[in-house]
Amino acid sequence: MLASRLYSPTLRELPADAVVVSHQYMLKAGMMRKIGNGIYSFLPLAWRSIQKVEKIIREEINKTGAQEIMMPIVQPAELWQKTGRWDVFGPEMFKLKDRNDREYCLGPTHEELVTSLIQMDTTSYKQLPVSVYQIQNKYRDEKRPRFGLMRSREFIMKDGYTFDADEEGLDKQYKLMYDAYTRIFTRCGLTFRPVIADSGAIGGSGSHEFEVLADSGEADIVYCENCDFAANIEAVDPLTVKCDIHNDKEKELVETPGQHTIEMVCDFLHAPVAQSVKAVVYNVDGLVVLAMVRGDHEVNETKIQHIYNAINVDMASDEDLKKVGLTAGYISPIGLKRTKDFDILVDPTVMEMQDACCGANEKDKHYIHVNPARDFTDVRVETIRQIQEGDVCPHCGGKIVRCRGIEVGQVFKLGTKYSEALHATFLDNQGKSHPFVMGCYGIGVTRTVAASIEQNHDDDGIIWPVAIAPYEAVIVPANNKSEEVMAAARKLYEDMEDSRDEVVLDDRNERAGIKFKDADLIGYPVRVTIGKKWQQSGCVEIKIRRSGEVVEVPLEEAKDKVLEILKTLHANNQ
Amino acid sequence: MLASRLYSPTLRELPADAVVVSHQYMLKAGMMRKIGNGIYSFLPLAWRSIQKVEKIIREEINKTGAQEIMMPIVQPAELWQKTGRWDVFGPEMFKLKDRNDREYCLGPTHEELVTSLIQMDTTSYKQLPVSVYQIQNKYRDEKRPRFGLMRSREFIMKDGYTFDADEEGLDKQYKLMYDAYTRIFTRCGLTFRPVIADSGAIGGSGSHEFEVLADSGEADIVYCENCDFAANIEAVDPLTVKCDIHNDKEKELVETPGQHTIEMVCDFLHAPVAQSVKAVVYNVDGLVVLAMVRGDHEVNETKIQHIYNAINVDMASDEDLKKVGLTAGYISPIGLKRTKDFDILVDPTVMEMQDACCGANEKDKHYIHVNPARDFTDVRVETIRQIQEGDVCPHCGGKIVRCRGIEVGQVFKLGTKYSEALHATFLDNQGKSHPFVMGCYGIGVTRTVAASIEQNHDDDGIIWPVAIAPYEAVIVPANNKSEEVMAAARKLYEDMEDSRDEVVLDDRNERAGIKFKDADLIGYPVRVTIGKKWQQSGCVEIKIRRSGEVVEVPLEEAKDKVLEILKTLHANNQ
Incomplete structure (x- = not known):
């Protein structure tokens, strides 16, 4: 392919929405x-x-x-209605009607x-x-x-x-x-x-x-x-973390004015975050669910979805909280009862804790010396925390990354x-x-x-693995003005194109710098440069995009050398 | 490919809507x-x-x-609105909206x-x-x-x-x-x-x-x-046909009770159809258009569309006829005037006619001795007839087929x-x-x-040109019960599959008759049968689907012979 004919218009300005x-x-x-x-x-x-x-x-x-x-891409609605997924997919599915008002979707x-x-x-x-x-x-x-x-x-x-x-x-x-x-x-x-x-x-x-x-x-x-x-x-499901703290004290209500986040409360009470209990409240298909995990853990929302076989798991609204008697910022399961509109899930690691701090369901108040296994009286225990870096591997006890x-x-x-x-x-x-x-x-x-x-790029552009590169190699005549250089480049190109439709000749009337820049941006795995050096010494420069390695060979050997390099790249899946 | 694994479920009963x-x-x-x-x-x-x-x-x-x-298949509506084709395509275009109510079509x-x-x-x-x-x-x-x-x-x-x-x-x-x-x-x-x-x-x-x-x-x-x-x-645009009849008589109104088709009128008046003038009335984007061609000619509706640069050319309704004063079955341009709602198109071959018969725009009445060039007083002359078998070639004067x-x-x-x-x-x-x-x-x-x-079939099934046949050859062991036959077939298959992924081995546990029937139906260009004959004489039968030609060769030569036949079929685009 000749670069002058290849339809690959490069851009200088990038649209703002291109962030990756x-x-x-x-x-x-x-x-x-x-x-x-x-x-x-x-x-x-x-x-x-x-x-x-x-x-x-x-x-x-x-x-x-x-x-x-x-x-077909266009699929009749009936099939999806039979499995119930017409509704499950909801607005994520493109839906349309034909001239006879029959419903279809574009297959997701x-x-x-x-x-x-x-x-x-x-x-x-x-x-x-x-x-x-x-x-x-x-x-x-x-x-x-x-x-x-x-x-x-x-x-x-x-x-x-x-x-x-x-x-x-x-x-x-x-x-x-x-x-x-x-x-x-x-x-x-x-x-x-x-x-x-x-x-x-x-x-x-x-x-x-x-x-x-x-x-x-x-x-x-x-x-x-x-x-x-x-x-x-x-x-x-991460393993339950044991707790080596022992606490015989009864839970105690303390004032925590204005301390409505885990970090604030722990700071205020001089307690480590791992000694606090975190509350997250969801609206699960209409059911209000209070999920309790250790202060330094996160809730696995997918697990919540599975527990209730739910379609939607959203954060609860202020209204949801009010409806079931929860006080935002000070939420606690203590003293609450599960109902048909309200459920309480507690992670087993929380149930292992002793001497924890936890909301009191009253503004500006928390409990300390809480032993959840003793003080959470009406809860459902399920593993709902996310596994995290440093956790113990559930299979071998190794360290999780x-x-x-x-x-x-x-x-x-x-x-x-x-x-x-x-x-x-x-x-x-x-x-x-x-x-x-x-x-x-x-x-x-x-x-x-x-x-x-x-996964494969640098500041100059793409670094294609050779197997999926648009073209495997580019030949760059570095001096367009020299008929000698152009002829040599053209000859190498023709020799190589015969063997595989994988080579681009950059025959554009551009400066060498622009050609090199574009070659790096497009990411041809191998670049062959024919320029001054060749005119002086008869050698062309072959550069491997991924390693940056450069070899110089006489023009006559360039084709074989490029093919050898490509073969090695292919063999190594590089 | 093994036929036992190939997903090609043949049918016995055909759905009624499969007519071609x-x-x-x-x-x-x-x-x-x-x-x-x-x-x-x-x-x-x-x-x-x-x-x-x-x-x-x-x-x-x-x-x-x-x-x-x-x-993309899904295309934004705006582009189509700019060229006006959003409306031109009308109900033939599948249209849809996304979750933000933006309009798209599926690209036609x-x-x-x-x-x-x-x-x-x-x-x-x-x-x-x-x-x-x-x-x-x-x-x-x-x-x-x-x-x-x-x-x-x-x-x-x-x-x-x-x-x-x-x-x-x-x-x-x-x-x-x-x-x-x-x-x-x-x-x-x-x-x-x-x-x-x-x-x-x-x-x-x-x-x-x-x-x-x-x-x-x-x-x-x-x-x-x-x-x-x-x-x-x-x-x-077919050539205008000259007329060698000469008529000096004035047009004459005659009674043609109940004769409302060209055939009826010509029969009734003992006139050849080619001496009658046929009227067809269209509704062209709202304009009523009376189109006149010779009795044995047909109107080229595409031409009508071009003349008016129209989107829709439909047959006129009874109401359309009434609106412009036309009497169904007896339509004539004689005595009518073109208006902004009504146009009259006459094919030049009609204008050449003399002594023709033609409707009179009165129930049960026709004119005879009509010379359109004389008697059609307010008409637009345009070539609107279809070319037809036997016409003169507009380029060389040869015969049109x-x-x-x-x-x-x-x-x-x-x-x-x-x-x-x-x-x-x-x-x-x-x-x-x-x-x-x-x-x-x-x-x-x-x-x-x-x-x-x-274009390529017979009563038994498809006759694929080899270049687009799903597979190029099928090997049919005609006797599944014989381990010897099956082993020979399998060996030939393995030999051939190496050279090209274009061969099916019919290893199904079916009678030879069913295998032959399916081979003809699916239309493999070449069929190799290994059966009794091979057990007796060592020869397999190679049959070419298109020609019906059969050759017998020793099993050892079968692969080369099949490849040779396929090569010939490919070379001849058969």
């Missing part, structure tokens, strides 16, 4: 343009990277025995559709397992689309689905997919971790997320320094949630009917490209 | 399933064919210098979007030409979705767009695309014709359709037996229609601003697959 690196660089390098809020056009460079990711996915997923299909995912599709023709255990996948646009009308491709409203996903006769079959498929996902992200050159995940709104009995490790990620993940354990924090990740893939054991709701069944060898045991497996294709940039 | 062959066979062969009205899921066999068509398109379009991009095409996209970064003549394309789902909310993939509401299109500085540049791009399209449909193994097309609602100054010749096609096309001329009938086609591609010279409406301009070398001169180029990908079946 992948968004900034993809706009700056002319890889994509914003069309609407969370809606983008992909220009040739981005599209090549996306297609490379898709090709890797196809190759690896095909190896699992899965077959590629293509389901395809569990409903694929279940009804496979059900049409699959009736016997003999036909199982069935494993299908597609790569397609998906739609979510996000409340706050942001971060470019990291959270857009139209995005490309690979979604796969398996249908088995039993859990054992599902386990086998799940393992196949887990391994394929590991190969896919490895081949994409990403540093990632599969982590135990919450199965969330999609339902099911087991799940892993594949997280690309990057500070800009929106996922909080934890892993053990010692063993293999890694999880999304919302999916972990926390970091950020970008979720690029997820595998789910769905079980029979969708097949039961849609009456999708098969007959076993006794003629008995059973719902399919399903799994589903997603990869955010466009998000993978963005995550790769979040 | 491609729809029937694609359902029957387990290639696709209906999800909603005009909305389908593609199963693995169809998806493979579609991907092969896409690959051919990419290869040939890339050769033109065009670059692949991907624009992308002229608006691509123009605004290229405008963002292309400002100088130095950057031109720009040529981009995408392959993507498109959406049209058809009034009557039908014929499976021939007219569905969600379908896959390749759409390309070029931006040039002038008409000369556009002409060059147009030629490149025309040639690429010719190569694409040739490689797809289709018998097709590029025909002159009407540029229709999309606007522009020149257009060709690529029509796959098939009786089930919805397009009426004409071509000359003698020269290269070929056109969609709606795009041709009419046939049916399936439109699979269209190339348009758009000119500046969209760039002007969207103020998409560039600066020339004098610093003067001009709108881009645009072209657009579409291929119906899914429709191409269906058209291929319409």
Whole structure:
């Protein structure tokens, strides 16, 4: 490809809403343009990277025995109404009507559709397992689309689905997919971790997320320094922390005028934060829930959602508090009773505490010398705290480390949630009917490209892993005015283009500095410079974007050397 | 691929709405399933064919210098409002609102979007030409979705767009695309014709359709037996037919009681139909238009639309007729005046007629001895008749033949229609601003697959051109019970699968008859049978689906022979 013809218009000014690196660089390098809020056009460079990711996915997923299909984007409402997800998705689902007023949505995912599709023709255990996948646009009308491709409203996903006769079959498929996902992200050159995940709104009995490790990620993940354990924090029940304090004193009401935060109270009472009890109040589908954790802990809201099998978990309003008799800033379960409108959850670590301080449900007053196991008289004990850095690994006792990740893939054991709701069944060898045991497996294709940039960049631009770079190499004639230089560059380009459609010749009538800048920004893994040095010594300069390493070889050897470097990069998934 | 694992569930019963062959066979062969009205899921066999068509398109379009991009399916309404097409498309466009009540459509095409996209970064003549394309789902909310993939509401299109500085540049791009399209449909193994097309609602100054010749096609096309001329009938102005009759008599009112059709009147008056004048009345965006053609001719409604630059051309209602004083069944322009609500169009061939019969605008009465040039006193003369079989070629005087086609591609010279409406301009070398001169180029990908079946099938099933067959060959062990046969088949399969992922082994536990039937239905170009004959003589049978030709070769030679046959089929685009 000639750079003079490549449609990759670079930008000088960045739109203010581009706050993460992948968004900034993809706009700056002319890889994509914003069309609407969370809606983008992909220009040739981005599209090549996306297609490379898709090709890797196809190759690896095909190896699992899965077959590629293509389901519609526009899906009839009825299917979603049957599983109840028409309402669960709520405003996040793009909905529309056709000319005959029939309702449809733009598929945010395809569990409903694929279940009804496979059900049409699959009736016997003999036909199982069935494993299908597609790569397609998906739609979510996000409340706050942001971060470019990291959270857009139209995005490309690979979604796969398996249908088995039993859990054992599902386990086998799940393992196949887990391994394929590991190969896919490895081949994409990403540093990632599969982590135990919450199965969330999609339902099911087991799940892993594949997280690309990057500070800009929106996922909080934890892993053990010692063993293999890694999880999304919302999916972990941390161990209960014992308390070595012993307290025989009765609880005592003290004045704490104006001290309405944990930090204020602890400061005022000269108590460590870990000796205080924190109250957070939620509105869980209408039920007011008081959640108590240790002062230095956080509530795992996903766990709250699971406990009540809830659709919405929101912070409680002042009105909610008033309704159930809670005093903001001084909240306490002491003396309160659970009712049908009000529940109290206490984390077991709180129940272990002794000599704690805690609100008194009266303005400007707290209790001290509280022993929750003795003084909290009507509460439900559930592990509701988040695991945190420094916690003990629930598996091996090692130390937990926390970091950020970008979720690029997820595998789910769905079980029979969708097949039961849609009456999708098969007959076993006794003629008995059973719902399919399903799994589903997603990869955010466009998000993978963005995550790769979040993880692989420097101040000059993108550092593509070679397998998903839009082009693998660029040839830069550093002196456009020299016919000799241009001819040499053109010859090398033609020699190389024959072997692979992966080389760009920067034939633009620009200064060498601008060409180098653009090459770094676009992130070609290998850059070949033909300039003065070549005119003097016959040597061209080959620079590896990732390592910065430079080698000089005679022009005649340049092609072989570049191919050798590319081969090494490919072999090392770099 | 093992047939036992291939997800291609064949059907015995066909849904009643499958009336064309491609729809029937694609359902029957387990290639696709209906999800909603005009909305389908593609199963693995169809998806493979579609991907092969896409690959051919990419290869040939890339050769033109065009670059692949991907624009959003969900498009902001504002762009469409600027060009006025938000209303022009009307109910054919799927419209939706997001959670903030902003309006969008599902792209039926992308002229608006691509123009605004290229405008963002292309400002100088130095950057031109720009040529981009995408392959993507498109959406049209058809009034009557039908014929499976021939007219569905969600379908896959390749759409390309070029931006040039002038008409000369556009002409060059147009030629490149025309040639690429010719190569694409040739490689797809289709018998097709590029025909002159009407540029229709999309606007522009020149257009060709690529029509796959098939009786089930919805397009009426004409071509000359003698020269290269070929056109969609709606795009041709036929020559005026001279009349060798001479009539000096004055027009005369005669009684024609109850004779309200052309055939009745001619029969009643013993006049040839070609001596009668036919009236058709339209409502053209509210204007009542009386169109007069010779009795044996038809009106070209597309021409009517162009004459008035109209959005809607509907048949006039009884009320329309009454409003302008027309008597149904006896309509005539004689004695009528054109007004602002009423226009009269007469085809020039009618104006050549002498001694014609014609309505009298009175119930049960007609005129005879009419000379329109003398007796039609207030009319507008425009060529409004359709060209028809047996007409004279407007280019060479040869004979016109009419046939049916399936439109699979269209190339348009758009000119500046969209760039002007969207103020998409560039600066020339004098610093003067001009709108881009645009072209657009579409291929119906899914429709191409269906058209291929319409053109290539027999009573047993599909006859795929090898280039777009889901798989190129099937190996049928004709006797599942023989371990020897199965082992031989499996070995041949393994040998062949290594060389290409294009072979299916029918390892299903079915009778040979069922396997043969399915092989013919699915339409594998080459079938290899290993059965009794092989056990007796060592020879396997290789059958070519298209020709029916059978060759027998020793098993050891089967792989080479099959590859040789496939190579020949590929080379001949069969």
